[in-house]
Amino acid sequence: MTPLPRSARLPARTAGNLLEALWQSALEFLFPPHCLACGRIGSHYCPHCLAQLPFPPINHALGEALTLHIAAAPFEGALRDAIHALKYKGVRALAPILAERLAQALAQSDFEAQAIVALPLHAERLAQRGYNQAELLARALAARLQLPHLPDAAQRIRPTAPQVGLNRQERAANVANAFRADPERVRGLRLLLVDDVITTGATMLACAEALRSAGASAICGLSVGVALLH
Ligand SMILES: [Zn+2]
16 A cells, blocks of 8 residues: 555644534434435434445446446435435535445445545635535545545646536536546555536546546545436
């Protein structure tokens, strides 16, 4: 195993994170969460319902830069609601629940990861939304797997139009050369590249290409949901 670069160490928990966590706990005390799938009180997605989700087959053919891609479940039903709640409604408590499912999906493969990278948002999009849902998942997964999370190892260097409504070729063109990765952080490492949902995988592949160009030795794409392109 390659020794991890200095930048790969887990960042210290900031006062901001602590306040955020306290606020979330207070909200959950006042408004106990219920399972999106069965309505049971106590969790945003109960372990019983999470265990009912089927694992899609592991995909080895997304593109040369990705050693393999693993999805935790099909992007439908309550899982779709959970991803929307994490992405658009700021329900951060879903991140560790979905990351647990990512860990279970990863365990279906024999990929041995050394560090975790989140699919980055462009700075403008990040400023609009206030957080990157993939980053929340990556951080929770890093804690679960006891692996370093590498924030800023990859960047989206130009804004891209939303992929919704584009066909496969248009999607690939839309995200081509949209990413850059930092060789100092990723050189020689076997990485997990985390995103919430993939459809054709064009965005994840473009980011994986940047990480490989920066010297990453292998990349396993890991997404919570996999959607079919209609
Ligand atoms: Zn449930």
